[in-house]
Amino acid sequence: MNERIGIGKAHGKIILSGEHSVVYFEPAIALPFKELTLTVEITPSEQMTIESAYHRGLLSDAPQELANLQLVIKETLANLQQNQETFHLKIDSLIPFERGMGSSAAVANAIVLAIFDYFNKEVDEQTLFNLVQSAEMIAHGNASGLDGKITISKQPIYFIKNQTPTLLDINLNGYLVVADTGEKGKTAEAVSSLKRRKEESPFEIDQLIKRLGMITKQIKIVLKEGTIRELGHLLNESQQHLEQLGVSNDSLDHLIEIANNHGALGAKLTGGGKGGCMFAVADTQDKVAHLEKALLDAGATQTWVLQL
Numbered sequence: 001m002n003e004r005i006g007i008g009k010a011h012g013k014i015i016l017s018g019e020h021s022v023v024y025f026e027p028a029i030a031l032p033f034k035e036l037t038l039t040v041e042i043t044p045s046e047q048m049t050i051e052s053a054y055h056r057g058l059l060s061d062a063p064q065e066l067a068n069l070q071l072v073i074k075e076t077l078a079n080l081q082q083n084q085e086t087f088h089l090k091i092d093s094l095i096p097f098e099r100g101m102g103s104s105a106a107v108a109n110a111i112v113l114a115i116f117d118y119f120n121k122e123v124d125e126q127t128l129f130n131l132v133q134s135a136e137m138i139a140h141g142n143a144s145g146l147d148g149k150i151t152i153s154k155q156p157i158y159f160i161k162n163q164t165p166t167l168l169d170i171n172l173n174g175y176l177v178v179a180d181t182g183e184k185g186k187t188a189e190a191v192s193s194l195k196r197r198k199e200e201s202p203f204e205i206d207q208l209i210k211r212l213g214m215i216t217k218q219i220k221i222v223l224k225e226g227t228i229r230e231l232g233h234l235l236n237e238s239q240q241h242l243e244q245l246g247v248s249n250d251s252l253d254h255l256i257e258i259a260n261n262h263g264a265l266g267a268k269l270t271g272g273g274k275g276g277c278m279f280a281v282a283d284t285q286d287k288v289a290h291l292e293k294a295l296l297d298a299g300a301t302q303t304w305v306l307q308l
């Protein structure tokens, strides 16, 4: 007899431009990181159990870090009117946790897809997004929805909050060298500290947010008809503004400086900041190798390469 099974898949992401300003309705550009796969598998069980890097055992005993998953499971079962159902949920993920690479949204997407699959039901795009957003609001505080969309998109997206994203074609040849500072990103903290600063100094902060939005619009054009050097300049400018907004930190600044001193055409943080990951832009494979070595020598705990 075939065992009943539900499968859901999602992947990691890199925000190229527009983190934080996207919360205030400026555009952002994000790329799927398809090599960083995440799969959820659901099989029958008499109790609700979970197997993940964070926890193995009863779902009700899961640590606070998994509150978002508990919520998305509960809401998805409610949506399917299957509140009493129990199962075993296994998460296999190559996405590093809390590093600004989309782990929380990817896991929420894959869970909803796996539960619907388990009940042989189709989920429409809007229902999927709403369920994922309810979990993201716990993980992030005030989530723009960008991560929810990009962690299941096959193509890069141009995203404005509350609007349908546009799919982007990239006509540039180049690479992103992504490096992990080894420190957890603090997205919720960075989002709320920016909100406070915006209340204290509205004019100054609004100017910076608008400028980040302008840069993202310019990057959209550059991706279509510009050069990799132009992209690098815009990313450097973006990083300066993110620093002024207070969402970078010493370890990110350090790796960004190392990248710029080792042939990067530009470098910036990616995701919520205050830790997590940065990336550098390179135009040749030799430069990629050189940058990876320099970043690892300077303390990065891991690097990845994403071809544009």
Ligand code: PMV
Pocket (backbone or CB within 6 Å): 015, 018, 019, 020, 021, 022, 023, 099, 100, 101, 102, 140, 142, 143, 144, 145, 146, 147, 185, 187, 191, 270, 271, 272, 273
């Ligand atoms: O840290 P991440 O990868 O989840 O990205 C957060 C991006 C923000 O713009 C800071 C917040 C958001 O909800 O868009």
